[in-house]
Amino acid sequence: MRAIAVVNQKGGVGKTTTAVNLGHALALQGSRVMLVDLDPQAHLTACLGLHQAADAGVDRVLLHGEAMAELAVSARENLVVLPAGSALAEFADQPGGTERAFILSDAIERQPPNVDFLLFDCPPSSSMLAINAVIASNDALIPVAGDYLSLTGLARLMLTLQRLQPMLRRPLHKAMFLSRFVARRRLAQEVYGKLL
Incomplete structure (x- = not known):
């Protein structure tokens, strides 16, 4: 099983869109996929029309x-979704130490889902939810919009990933890509140049 965290501390860069589309593409190719909505805003859950299932989800994995x-x-x-759940924000707001960073990873190790891919749609922050996803993942897929604020969000994320490095149980492969790239915009070209 390959676990991928779609992560960036900047909002509006395409994390949810990336997770949904990548999940569908992998499922269409025959892979068994679980999408996990780790954002208390529950946009992935809403995108897939699962409002009725929103009361129970990954919040119960993390809290109970x-x-x-x-x-x-x-x-x-080939595609299942683990909704955010109505109490997900409670987990993010709870106090606690570094042991809380391993709750998701430990849950996966205890009872691994029968899938080929786990895709985590992370919140736009460096909250305990995003940290749990990164620690549980093999890969960090980082969408970056072609604007200045996305670059600053990327810089903050890279510092967070560097800080988490000693806690990781496996190597974390990082891949960045440009989302919402408009080639004729000078700023987008500058962002592209900085990513190279």
Whole structure:
């Protein structure tokens, strides 16, 4: 199983859109995929029309140790979704030390879902939710919009990932890509140049 955190501390760069489309593409190719909505705003859950399932989800995994597979909802062939859940913000707001950073990873190790890919749609922050996703992942997929604020968000994220490095249980592969890139805009070209 490959776990991928779609992450950036900047909002509006395309994290949810990336997670949804990548999940669908992998499912269409025959891979078994679980999308996990780790953003308390629950946009991934809403994008897939799962409002009725929004009461229970990854919040129960993080707060009560329930199994991911038991809470996942089928979205299409080969694609299941673990909604955010109504209490997800409670987890993000709880005090605690570094042991809380491993709750998701430990839950996956205890009861691994029967999928080929886990895709985590992360919140636009360096909250404990995003940290849990990064620690549980093999890869960090980082969308960057072609604007200045996205670059500053990327710089902050890279510092966060560097700070987390000693806590990681496996190597974390990082890949960045430009989202919302308009080639004729000078600023977009500058952002592109800085990413190279």
